[in-house]
Amino acid sequence: MRRSMSGRLAVAACSLSLLTALAPAAAAQADGGHDRSYKRVGYFTQWGVYGRDFQVQDLETSGTAGKLTHINYAFGNISAEGRCFTGNVPGEADAWADYVRPLDAANSVDGVADSAEQPLAGNFNQLRELKAKHPGLKVLLSLGGWSWSTHFSDAALTPASRKALVQSCIDLYIKGNLPQDGARGGAGAAAGLFDGIDLDWEWPGSAGDTDTAYRPEDRENFAALVKEFRTQLDAYARSQKRKQKYELTAFVPTAPAKIDAGFDVRRIMRDLDFVNLQGYDFHVSGEPVTAQQSALRARGDFSVAGTVEAWRHRGAPAEKLVMGMPFYGQGWTGVTGGGDGMGRPATGPAPATWAAGYEDYKALKKLADSGRYKVYRDRREGHAWLFDGSTLWTYDDPQVLRTKTEYIRENGLGGAMFWSLDADTADGELMTAVDRGLHGR
Known part of the structure; x- marks a missing residue:
């Protein structure tokens, strides 16, 4: 009897060991090949299809699509009447691209x-075709952004206005009832495309773009708006007998003053699936002195680690914090004072391809490989920059991203987010570095 039981236990142990070994692979296969242990959230810019000629197809040919868990489509806009809307309105909406x-x-x-x-x-x-190739991939509509947060504060002001805003967003994006434009659009035209909403209000309770309204009540109203989105999204999922709930996320700031002015952290984290932390633009090219824009650590300055600590200190669970990473750099020219160029006065933003002082990683990589620029690193603080004696670019390269992914793993964070996917190289060099780093490779 003992021999028989021992044999059965041995077989069971062997079977359990085999199942344990196969479980991650089976889970990944069941989820369309995606490893769900860490979130990998990439922003796809609506306007990138024009000058940059970055198409959704490029996510497939670069191999990036298979490494993402989420795509945030940037951006949806809110009208002066407090409704989600789209159309062909220069500077306000681009149904043509959408x-x-x-x-x-x-x-x-x-x-x-x-x-x-x-x-x-x-x-x-x-994006619908991309999801068909990668069934585990989720697409969220990102609402707002720096330029289109204009009417958030007004739309979130009262229970009635919040309810109307959320209803309009669900109707347009979740139900997919797009405005008719010739043969395009109509009831349910985009149904099933979006798996949730990403709130990118910059910033509740604090100044943002020049035309963006803000008021002290924004902190309370933002939390109430999050609750209204959660309630309506869940109700619609139940009505459709949807197996997975619609996700609700937010992009949130690094500065403690902005966090406290606009975010009741413990309250909103109960309703949000996760938040994407601002991990860049700590300093920008409009400032008179060169500085890091995305350091992992920085004594006496904004940093990624400082942002994580600020949110955790206020009650955010580590596993709901997704670290933002830049796929671009901030640059200055006319830098004087010698040395490595960091912390030196500059005459203004550096010339660049699309906007002065802002350059895609794929262009900065060419500068680094040209021999004209020297790559400098602060290994203790975890950031890099290029300097040619006059022009400086602060940016993240694969080596920096490996350091950041190690921090994510060591601190039990939820994953990584990237702004924006169109700035990576044609073979997805940065995306690959993050993916490997999150897997500990």
Whole structure:
């Protein structure tokens, strides 16, 4: 009897060991090949399809799509009446890029050209095709951003205005009831595309863009708005008998003063699935002195670790904190004072491809490889910069990102977020570095 039981236990132990070994792979396969242990959230910019010619298909050809868990589509806008809306309104909405623009076979994820009759084209249709190839991938609509947070404070002001805003966002993006534009759009045209909403109000209770309203009540109203989104998203999921809930996330600031002015941390974290921490723009090229924009640690200055600590100190669970990482750099020119250029006066933002003082990583990599710039590193504080004696660029490269992913693993954080996917190299160098780092490779 003992021998028989011993044998059974040995077989059971062997089977359990085998199942344990296979479980991660099985879970990944069941989820479309995605490892869900860490979130990897990339922002896809609506306007990147123009000058940068960065199409949704590029996420597939670069291998990036298979390494992401979430794509945040940037951005959706709120009208002066407090409603989510879209259309072809210069500077306010771009339905052409979103769902009207036809793509040919060469630029389509599935290799099939869009027809004139289909109700959904543009970026939305390509994201739908990308999800079909990667069933575990989630797409969230990011609402607001620096330029389009204008009407957030007004829209969140009363229970009635919050309810109306959330209803309009769910109708437009979750239910997919897009405005008719010729053959495009219509009821349910984008149904099933978006898996949730990302709130990018910059910033409740604090100054943002020049035309963005803010008021002391924003802190309370933001928490109430989060609750209203959570309530309506859950109710709609139940009505559709959806197995997975719709996700609700937010992009949140690094400065303690902005956190305290706008965010009731313990309260909002109960309703948010996770938050994407600002991990960049600690210093920008408009400042008169060069400085780091995204250091992991920085004594007496803003930093990634300081941001994590600020949110945890206020009650945010570590596993709901997703670290923001820049796929771009901030740059100054006319730097004087010699040395490595850091902490030196400058005459202004450095010339760049799209906007002075702001350059994509793929362009900065070429500068680093050109031999004209020297790469400097502060290994203790975890950041890097390029300097040629006059022009300085502070940025994250694969080596910096490996240090940051180690910090994520050591501190039990929820994962990594990237602004923005169109700034990476054609072979997804930064995305690969983050993915490997999160896997401890």
